[in-house]
Amino acid sequence: MILAGSFIYTTKYKIHDVASYTSPDGKYELLFQQVGDPDWPFGHTHARLVLQDEKGTIVKYSFDIAADGANASPDLCQVTWKATQVEAVISDEEQNDNQYILYFNGKTESNQLDTRFGI
Template identity: 40%
Template sequence: MPRSVSPDGTYTLTLQAIGEPDWPFGSARGRLVLEKDKKKISQEDFELKNDGGPVNSSCWKITWYEEYAEIILSGEEQPDKQIRLFFDSTKEIMDME
């Protein structure tokens, strides 16, 4: 499972694949889990349209900010999706076009 740790070492973000992509070229499902001290703050389930490819470290980019982690999910058959998981457990999700 791909994982990213905040620069100060306080927070951990994990990318999890859920099952296998739909055959033959369907969507893959995944989950983002944000934790502090091994306690879950929030999670976000998503669907990735990536030409039948699996959810893995090549489909995400993480940037850590003072109050949240920003994740950009990329798939070949969809616009990039921006997900902000805030450390207070709130979320912002939007498609980037």
């Protein structure tokens, strides 16, 4: 029972930190995390962005990456800090780039772009 529970936790729920980005003023941090393992054998990778400030978590935004069963890597994420938000563009080989906007007030927005790996 413990072995089965441990396997399920590791493959479905365990958080793997992929990358961390700090705003230029040092007030905010954006975490890029993988949730569990990619779907087997060539499925989606489950990921999330977590925006934090010195008080704690502002917002979490979950999404899937079509990466042919590969783990998430820092190379997939491009981050731009703005006055009221942080913008993260997630790129992979199997889908168009996706832009995720996390506002410092807790709101979120997402857009599918017409580019792949910024091209």
